[in-house]
Amino acid sequence: MFIQESPQQTLKESSSFTVAKFGGTSVADFQAMLRCAHIIKNDNSNRLVVVSASAGVTNYLVRLSKKNISVVEQTEIITHIGTIQFNITQHLSNVIVQTLNAEITALLDELSVHALKQSQQYSAKQGDAILSFGEQLSSRLFAQVLQSIGVNSAYFNVQQVMKTNSLYGKAVVDIEQLASACSEWLTPKFTKQVIVTQGFIGQDGLGETTTLGRGGSDYSAALLAEALNANNLAIWTDVVGIFTTDPRITEQARAIKEISFGEAAEMATFGAKILHPATLIPAMRKNIPVFVGSSKEPEKGGTQIKQVVASSPTYRSIALRREQTLVTVKSPAMLHASGFLAKVFSILAKHELSVDLITTSEISVALTFDNPSGSTQALLTSAVVQELEQLCEVTVEHGLSLVAVIGNGLDSAKGIGQSIFNTINDVNIRLICHGASANNLCFLVDEQDANNVVEKLHNELFT
Numbered sequence: 001m002f003i004q005e006s007p008q009q010t011l012k013e014s015s016s017f018t019v020a021k022f023g024g025t026s027v028a029d030f031q032a033m034l035r036c037a038h039i040i041k042n043d044n045s046n047r048l049v050v051v052s053a054s055a056g057v058t059n060y061l062v063r064l065s066k067k068n069i070s071v072v073e074q075t076e077i078i079t080h081i082g083t084i085q086f087n088i089t090q091h092l093s094n095v096i097v098q099t100l101n102a103e104i105t106a107l108l109d110e111l112s113v114h115a116l117k118q119s120q121q122y123s124a125k126q127g128d129a130i131l132s133f134g135e136q137l138s139s140r141l142f143a144q145v146l147q148s149i150g151v152n153s154a155y156f157n158v159q160q161v162m163k164t165n166s167l168y169g170k171a172v173v174d175i176e177q178l179a180s181a182c183s184e185w186l187t188p189k190f191t192k193q194v195i196v197t198q199g200f201i202g203q204d205g206l207g208e209t210t211t212l213g214r215g216g217s218d219y220s221a222a223l224l225a226e227a228l229n230a231n232n233l234a235i236w237t238d239v240v241g242i243f244t245t246d247p248r249i250t251e252q253a254r255a256i257k258e259i260s261f262g263e264a265a266e267m268a269t270f271g272a273k274i275l276h277p278a279t280l281i282p283a284m285r286k287n288i289p290v291f292v293g294s295s296k297e298p299e300k301g302g303t304q305i306k307q308v309v310a311s312s313p314t315y316r317s318i319a320l321r322r323e324q325t326l327v328t329v330k331s332p333a334m335l336h337a338s339g340f341l342a343k344v345f346s347i348l349a350k351h352e353l354s355v356d357l358i359t360t361s362e363i364s365v366a367l368t369f370d371n372p373s374g375s376t377q378a379l380l381t382s383a384v385v386q387e388l389e390q391l392c393e394v395t396v397e398h399g400l401s402l403v404a405v406i407g408n409g410l411d412s413a414k415g416i417g418q419s420i421f422n423t424i425n426d427v428n429i430r431l432i433c434h435g436a437s438a439n440n441l442c443f444l445v446d447e448q449d450a451n452n453v454v455e456k457l458h459n460e461l462f463t
């Protein structure tokens with residue numbers, strides 16, 4: 001099928017400015033991209049489009065960025081990525097397909113060079129260069145799909161404005177520089193064109209490619225919305241909004257019509273994959289409402305995330321974060337002593353590890369870490385454990401999941417613990433954090449119990 005619809009649309013002035021982000025499944029193939037292109041075309045306020053890599057591509061790139069990948073495997077992976085992307089170009093008109101295919105081939109060749117270098121001499125820097133190709137490819141394709149339905153659109157390299165430090169795998173963006181670079185390079189373009197750019201990637205002071213962490217395109221879009229003073233941020237994904245829990249876990253999960261920034265931020269922090277954990281920080285700073293909806297079913301509406309909402313229920317949702325590691329450090333020297341925790345944390349800080357939950361007793365401390373496979377960030381390695389062992393006795397447990405009940409007044413409402421823990425009294429609970437926040441109560445369970453716990457709790461608290 002070759003698409004070439006109406007002649008180029010001339011852009012009408014719109015008083016509202018929306019940054020629209022499309023996730024991996026939304027740009028997975030040509031049909032998905034076409035649906036998203038129509039979403040942009042149908043609402044003139046959409047001026048900046050931020051895209052993720054086509055579904056599956058970043059996972060392939062993560063494999064490619066690892067140590068010791070054979071040349072045969074490299075070729076195989078790059079061929080798979082090429083197939084996903086060329087399957088999209090074949091639907092576009094002959095006029096552009098040749099140029100576009102040449103562009104993609106050139107990118108894939110560049111990717112092979114990086115992959116070869118990486119297998120010869122591994123570096124985290126090279127790893128980020130490799131990971132960036134997914135978004136580089138999908139953004140070029142999406143700009144052409146928009147053109148094909150008559151939207152005057154252009155590709156923009158986000159690295160021109162998204163300047164970061166050199167923490168490869170989890171780079172930190174220079175927000176001030178982003179704002180000034182956006183006014184200089186991006187704002188002037190919006191009167192004429194819809195701009196399509198990449199989520200997830202940036203560039204450090206050395207001109208090297210960086211990435212913001214897995215799932216980071218949501219965060220990129222929010223940072224751009226903030227820098228551009230957008231009126232709205234729309235996150236288009238594969239579900240019709242934010243649900244009371246992951247709809248993949250229970251069919252009972254229902255979409256939430258509106259939710260406060262604080263509640264949604266808690267959900268994201270505690271693992272609701274729907275939003276990257278940092279997404280709402282820029283939106284909150286500038287009070288930019290965020291919409292979450294399905295690019296497959298835009299007519300079904302979605303969730304509005306905003307500062308003030310009509311209701312603040314005790315229970316809003318349940319989030320689940322898998323692949324947690326629990327580290328217990330124990331030292332009799334801790335009894336009546338000061339400075340032990342500071343020493344533990346300085347080791348963790350040196351290795352750029354961040355702790356999620358913490359509970360302490362007289363002589364021991366339990367800490368949890370997010371340790372997902374496929375992550376590009378610093379993980380708890382045996383080197384860290386060895387360093388901690390110089391200080392104290394260390395026990396490491398993997399295979400745990402963090403369940404977080406999110407809501408309002410959870411630190412003070414009566415009977416909360418009873419309702420929650422009575423429901424799951426047959427489950428082994430490894431650690432509980434309650435009281436530090438009014439908005440969450442969290443605990444750790446074995447990975448194999450996690451879905452069951454969420455389902456049961458959801459039944460008890462939401463139906």
Ligand code: ADP
Binds near residue numbers: 052243
């Ligand atoms: P994208 O590629 O669009 O960024 P993600 O896969 O990162 O999409 O996020 C969408 C997925 O998040 C959904 O398919 C759903 O399974 C999962 N998810 C987890 N928790 C929730 C929740 N509370 N509400 C909706 N979706 C959730």
Ligand code: ASP
Binds near residue numbers: 024052053213214217
């Ligand atoms: N493509 C990146 C990832 O898969 C970023 C994103 O999708 O948000 O992690």
Ligand code: MG
Binds near residue numbers: 023218275276
């Ligand atoms: Mg995502």
